[in-house]
Amino acid sequence: MVAKIIKTKLEEGAWIRQMFTEGQKLSAKFGADQVFDFSLGNPTLEPPLAFKNAALKILASEESGLHRYMDAHGLRDVRAYLAEKLSQEHQLPFTFHHITLCVGAGGGLNIVLKALLNPGDEVVILQPFFPEYRNYIANHGGVVREVATTRDFQIDFAALEAALCAETCAVLINSPNNPSGAVYSASDLRTLGDLLFKKSLGRQTPIYLITDEPYSKILFDEALFAPPIRYYEHTILVTSYSKALAIPGERIGYVALSPTCHDCADLVQALSWSQLALGFVNAPALMQRIIPVIGDQYVDIAPYQRNRDILWEHFQKLGVECVKPQGAFYIFPRTPIADDGVFACEALSERLVFVPGRAFGVPNHVRISFCFETEKILRSLKALANVFQCGRERKLQRADAPSL
Amino acid sequence: MVAKIIKTKLEEGAWIRQMFTEGQKLSAKFGADQVFDFSLGNPTLEPPLAFKNAALKILASEESGLHRYMDAHGLRDVRAYLAEKLSQEHQLPFTFHHITLCVGAGGGLNIVLKALLNPGDEVVILQPFFPEYRNYIANHGGVVREVATTRDFQIDFAALEAALCAETCAVLINSPNNPSGAVYSASDLRTLGDLLFKKSLGRQTPIYLITDEPYSKILFDEALFAPPIRYYEHTILVTSYSKALAIPGERIGYVALSPTCHDCADLVQALSWSQLALGFVNAPALMQRIIPVIGDQYVDIAPYQRNRDILWEHFQKLGVECVKPQGAFYIFPRTPIADDGVFACEALSERLVFVPGRAFGVPNHVRISFCFETEKILRSLKALANVFQCGRERKLQRADAPSL
Numbered sequence: 003m004v005a006k007i008i009k010t011k012l013e014e015g016a017w018i019r020q021m022f023t024e025g026q027k028l029s030a031k032f033g034a035d036q037v038f039d040f041s042l043g044n045p046t047l048e049p050p051l052a053f054k055n056a057a058l059k060i061l062a063s064e065e066s067g068l069h070r071y072m073d074a075h076g077l078r079d080v081r082a083y084l085a086e087k088l089s090q091e092h093q094l095p096f097t098f099h100h101i102t103l104c105v106g107a108g109g110g111l112n113i114v115l116k117a118l119l120n121p122g123d124e125v126v127i128l129q130p131f132f133p134e135y136r137n138y139i140a141n142h143g144g145v146v147r148e149v150a151t152t153r154d155f156q157i158d159f160a161a162l163e164a165a166l167c168a169e170t171c172a173v174l175i176n177s178p179n180n181p182s183g184a185v186y187s188a189s190d191l192r193t194l195g196d197l198l199f200k201k202s203l204g205r206q207t208p209i210y211l212i213t214d215e216p217y218s219k220i221l222f223d224e225a226l227f228a229p230p231i232r233y234y235e236h237t238i239l240v241t242s243y244s245k246a247l248a249i250p251g252e253r254i255g256y257v258a259l260s261p262t263c264h265d266c267a268d269l270v271q272a273l274s275w276s277q278l279a280l281g282f283v284n285a286p287a288l289m290q291r292i293i294p295v296i297g298d299q300y301v302d303i304a305p306y307q308r309n310r311d312i313l314w315e316h317f318q319k320l321g322v323e324c325v326k327p328q329g330a331f332y333i334f335p336r337t338p339i340a341d342d343g344v345f346a347c348e349a350l351s352e353r354l355v356f357v358p359g360r361a362f363g364v365p366n367h368v369r370i371s372f373c374f375e376t377e378k379i380l381r382s383l384k385a386l387a388n389v390f391q392c393g394r395e396r397k398l399q400r401a402d403a404p405s406l
Numbered sequence: 407m408v409a410k411i412i413k414t415k416l417e418e419g420a421w422i423r424q425m426f427t428e429g430q431k432l433s434a435k436f437g438a439d440q441v442f443d444f445s446l447g448n449p450t451l452e453p454p455l456a457f458k459n460a461a462l463k464i465l466a467s468e469e470s471g472l473h474r475y476m477d478a479h480g481l482r483d484v485r486a487y488l489a490e491k492l493s494q495e496h497q498l499p500f501t502f503h504h505i506t507l508c509v510g511a512g513g514g515l516n517i518v519l520k521a522l523l524n525p526g527d528e529v530v531i532l533q534p535f536f537p538e539y540r541n542y543i544a545n546h547g548g549v550v551r552e553v554a555t556t557r558d559f560q561i562d563f564a565a566l567e568a569a570l571c572a573e574t575c576a577v578l579i580n581s582p583n584n585p586s587g588a589v590y591s592a593s594d595l596r597t598l599g600d601l602l603f604k605k606s607l608g609r610q611t612p613i614y615l616i617t618d619e620p621y622s623k624i625l626f627d628e629a630l631f632a633p634p635i636r637y638y639e640h641t642i643l644v645t646s647y648s649k650a651l652a653i654p655g656e657r658i659g660y661v662a663l664s665p666t667c668h669d670c671a672d673l674v675q676a677l678s679w680s681q682l683a684l685g686f687v688n689a690p691a692l693m694q695r696i697i698p699v700i701g702d703q704y705v706d707i708a709p710y711q712r713n714r715d716i717l718w719e720h721f722q723k724l725g726v727e728c729v730k731p732q733g734a735f736y737i738f739p740r741t742p743i744a745d746d747g748v749f750a751c752e753a754l755s756e757r758l759v760f761v762p763g764r765a766f767g768v769p770n771h772v773r774i775s776f777c778f779e780t781e782k783i784l785r786s787l788k789a790l791a792n793v794f795q796c797g798r799e800r801k802l803q804r805a806d807a808p809s810l
Contacts, residue, residue: 003611003669004676005524012675044475061461069653071448108685120409137683207407249473251691265407271416272408279541281512286690287655
């Protein structure tokens with residue numbers, strides 16, 4: 003029989019899977035082309051040609067041992083390449099020791115949390131958050147502490163400060179944010195660093211800042227990504243190439259410990275131990291080798307920006323309350339009716355598939371992924387107008403209801 | 407600060423890492439060629455050419471979406487291919503539902519244990535065992551129950567029966583065995599199946615049999631591999647291509663639930679949930695696609711067999727007590743002095759690197775990996791003779807000691 007906790011988790015998440023299944027059913031009935039399945043952050047854009055060329059070049063080489071095990075941290079030369087790059091970017095003295103290649107950001111977060119958490123330790127996450135964070139923290143005996151953000155999904159420092167306590171082991175942030183597209187400013191990250199510094203005074207171990215950055219290459223307008231690692235010494239960076247190269251199925255990312263991080267040498271060992279103990283063993287070898295070959299050749303984000311602009315303007319016209327995404331490839335509008343689950347179900351009748359906001363800790367919203375061809379986004383506008391306006395009408399009707 | 411449990415684990419395992427570090431030091435000093443580092447099961451043989459060709463063919467194709475996310479269970483067509491193959495091999499009605507592609511066998515065992523274990527549930531493992539089993543079980547709240555085997559490392563049914571209790575969730579076996587090379591016979595597996603069936607009577611949930619089979623393609627002499635899944639209905643097979651294709655760095659394997667398995671449909675869902683919750687997300691996409699293309703083209707095991715024969719005969723001549731490996735690529739001789747840790751340290755003076763048997767739950771032995779070029783094995787024979795004979799002489803001297 004399945005573990006009891008998973009039974010519970012499966013029931014809790016049943017409606018997400020149901021949405022996914024409903025989307026699949028719609029696709030089977032009308033053709034995938036005729037369904038606007040915006041539920042997943044699974045880019046339909048292809049990786050840059052440099053990715054394919056790098057993989058072909060490595061595979062075709064006569065070098066031996068390309069596919070062997072290696073140190074659980076990953077290949078030394080790839081780690082050294084990343085350390086050099088991060089050192090230049092952040093003016094911090096990274097060496098290969100600080101870098102651990104990992105099985106995507108999901109794998110990276112799990113080895114970091116396994117390395118850090120004692121039973122009962124708290125990890126703060128900010129609403130809205132990537133839903134798996136709750137599981138990642140619970141996997142290793144941690145306790146999730148959810149903290150609300152401001153109306154535009156920026157850090158609410160009063161709320162955050164109130165949540166920090168003796169049990170806080172780490173604060174986990176995600177900028178650009180999935181699902182809101184919020185990007186934290188340098189000024190806010192400096193304030194965050196100062197707060198964590200202040201709250202760490204007198205503690206045996208400081209509060210760690212874990213920054214999950216898979217969307218750091220997907221930024222719009224003038225939104226410069228502010229790298230959190232520059233603003234707090236005890237920062238652990240976790241990222242992946244899933245979004246930057248549009249290769250989420252290949253599971254490649256890395257963890258970088260700030261060289262100024264508390265207990266750094268022990269953490270390096272603990273990451274290696276966790277990588278083995280959790281069964282990851284090492285990040286996929288071929289994908290590791292690709293990293294230094296392709297350098298800074300990422301996906302072209304112009305289509306994402308175009309899609310963001312189209313959806314944002316559309317929602318403005320429709321009068322839908324919505325924060326303008328500054329990065330990532332999601333938009334997170336407020337739903338016209340209170341129950342985001344019901345709203346997402348109703349949207350199916352227009353062949354629209356969304357994830358309800360409650361999955362991200364913020365009900366009354368839906369997440370709409372826009373990592374798809376612009377043509378599909380354009381074709382969906384009418385359906386979007388129908389569901390968002392229809393919902394508004396019902397809301398207006400309900401507002402009238404008490405007078406009946 | 408690092409989690410306390412990991413601090414403890416790191417200290418427990420300190421001498422293994424020390425051996426590894428000593429091996430690295432020796433390599434740096436004398437050149438890797440002049441050091442007999444037999445500590446790791448990391449084949450220096452290359453993957454079959456079919457692997458390279460399959461990868462090149464897939465990468466060079468114009469097909470879109472090759473590197474995207476997919477269902478957490480893996481690609482439907484790859485799962486269907488494996489289901490068809492397993493159905494033919496075992497005369498069981500596998501469908502794609504029963505197959506979950508995973509991040510190597512280590513990843514596979516973790517998602518299976520996460521799916522099954524409630525806190526306090528026991529998992530039986532047989533000595534000697536792969537050391538990470540203890541961590542895999544503890545990761546998910548399970549309790550490790552170690553059971554001794556017979557002198558030739560076969561199942562001791564009396565000991566096993568005595569260990570099975572109301573808390574037993576699963577028995578985890580590994581045939582061919584790492585580190586002993588033992589292969590379980592069909593007859594023993596039938597007895598095992600009967601025992602588990604008997605012990606499961608009257609229970610709400612039967613005891614599961616988890617069979618970890620990464621070495622099932624590496625078999626010597628007449629040792630036919632007996633597939634445990636044929637002998638017990640509640641069997642969960644976990645395997646990987648790491649050894650069969652010599653690509654351990656690429657992290658690709660699969661979990662197959664017996665179609666007759668208790669609670670099969672729920673387990674399928676739980677595996678998907680666990681794959682996401684642990685951060686694996688899915689097995690690496692490109693490696694999944696390679697599976698049906700290469701079919702049954704595995705590594706040539708002739709070099710392993712040659713190495714096994716050379717070492718076995720050598721140990722026979724030296725009078726070293728040793729069970730003849732029937733599969734895998736390790737030999738697990740008894741050490742001439744009682745302390746296998748001391749023995750492994752002493753062997754460093756002959757530039758030999760072993761893993762002490764205590765790591766596998768059986769002290770007084772060392773594991774010698776032979777997945778290397780035969781030339782290297784041949785060059786090591788003199789050094790092996792020196793350490794094993796020198797140890798014997800000391801043992802004889804000690805036996806004399808009381809008379810002094």
